[in-house]
Amino acid sequence: SIIVMTSNIGAELIRKGSTIGFTSRSDEAKTRQMDYEKMKEKLLDELKKAFRPEFLNRIDGVVVFHALTKEHIRKIVDLMLDQVSQQLAEKGIKLEVTDAAKDFLGEKGYDEVFGARPLRRVIQDMVEDKLSESLLRGKFRPEDTAVVDLEGEEIVVHPAAVEALAGDDKP
Template identity: 30%
Template sequence: MTFASDRINANQETLVQQRYDMQSKERIARTSRFSFDPEKVMKHLRDHIIGQSAALDEIENMLITVKADFNASHRPLAVTLMLGPTGVGKTETVRLIAEAIHGKPDAFCRIDMNTLAQEHYAAALTGAPPGYVGSKEGNTLFDEAHLQGSFSKPGIVLFDEIEKASTEVIRGLLNVLDTGTLKLTAGTKTLDFKNCLIFMTSNIGAKEAQARLKLLSKLPKPIQKLAEFSKLDDSQITERALHKKFDPEFLNRIERILHYHAVPSEFVSTLVDLEVEKLNQRLQKQSRTVSLSEKATVFLSTGHDIRFGARGLSRRFRVLIEPQLARFIMQHPDADHIQIDFDGTRLTLQSQQIELSISHSNSLIHDITHNTKN
């Protein structure tokens, strides 16, 4: 079935491209070749990325421009750099875009730049030079299928933690950002990025920005507003660190530089709800669901360190919730819905199991209560 589905999709792409080419020749190609809906992509993003409205607005502008389909033919569709501290949703943004456009959150080519810290690692992107082992094979870290996409769907590439790569590796990307092509060192092959959305993430300046944020948080609100008005916020600190780290010729090839900020404390309860949603997605294969009481939500939200963003909250779920949930499921394998509460000292788990009686029309509800230590 997978092979048949792939063939059907390939045939549909071919028909769409032929129709588009015919309209272009007749100069009536008034519709975009791209099939994704920017509004649906943005709804998916805004449902899952919290507290980053300014950055998401720029993502929306980028997607609408790509969808309009008058992009330059000699460049990538878009080049976007996302700056900000850990756990604020930079990498998650790319995953969600891939999921909304391609149907799978891993449908993009991800290059972890922290693994390319040495100069000789440039060969991992451009291939081994002539005379070296592997030069004829043209091996590279890039996944061609994901970076090229298809006629109606753009490819997606993520250069994660770009500031941790060596200067030589970054220089090797200049042609990719400028012309949308990368010729492998051996000269045997050229990679095409012209149908590609290129994203980069960086934590550069985040440490200094968070130190400033911690200092400002101790000051009265009016002074905090004055500091923000005077351009003393974390965006300005990050911007200075960015220009100190990267050459102008590199930054000049980036279309959008987005600033992701530490998630304010008032959004923590929303992040808790998203973690519950992720947990329920993993429990779907067991036909189970989990919900939190208001007291449990408050408990998990209290004491959250905004410096660690959503990842810190995910870690709290793994440590406080998942072990107790796993123990409860092992003891009560028939539990369908599990309610998690907090009694002031510890988390408690309770299952509501519904059974239909054959001889009676009404349902019999059995409550099983199990308390575990925090």
Template identity: 65%
Template sequence: IIVMTSNVGGELIKRHMTIGFAAHIDGERKQQTEYEKMKENVLGEVKKDQRFRPEFLNRIDAQVVFHALSEEHIRQIVDLMLDQVIASVQEKNVTLEITDEAKDFLGKKGYDPDFGARPLRRTIQNLVEDPLSEALLRGEFLPGDTVVVDCAEEEIVMKPLVKETT
């Protein structure tokens, strides 16, 4: 199996995104009909596009047009990527707690309508993984600590969880 991606017809998909959100209000059936129309237009665009010769297109068994990512999908992707970060610092006996505000901020910062969720990986690396690694190396967080990752004033902040003494 070989999977190839292209942004041919990307403009049609972007234009459809607003239609898709409006259609959701009217029900799932209308949304599916709108998607089918958009898919037909995109596949027609692929056939008309000069970048792909007919001989090449005839060798492809199937073409899939994906639905645009919703905010819920982006949040799920953020959660999956952050789970990997959490697991990697747990190996160093450091617990990571990430607030919903931080997750939402990372999703907004890392999602690009033109590139989808691809930039999310870089965003999480630049805003969470790299600063956390540097803080661990400087000794700001120690084994046994719980680090809270939050969003304040449009930036990611990290601080140790202060344990209440009884």
């Protein structure tokens, strides 16, 4: 059996531990790895302070994950929106989400301390709820495409513009 336990022990250290400074691109990966190693050591010390040795000795391994990058957050946003897309597909509706909307959702759904945990709620509040309201109001029918976009600082949902099917007017 594998039992996975997660903890927020040391979350305050992580929040305070972000370094400010400038590094060259070649040093960036090395600096990030050194920062990770220092943080890992501090977090394991915090773990030892929080739990009795009898408990810790029964644990086979402790994994300290690297902080999420913007690319990681974007992939998580894409995965969550794929689930929304599958739900709409069951109703015969396609989903298109602009890059601007995805980036905005990622920014709003990420927290230094809690990572991507708030992202589920952000997508639910900003995308799923608006799609549900639009569906209830009859804005979308089967074969339609729902577009999720960013206007200013707000996520908006609207049907895709229907192109004229009466031939090509281009020379």
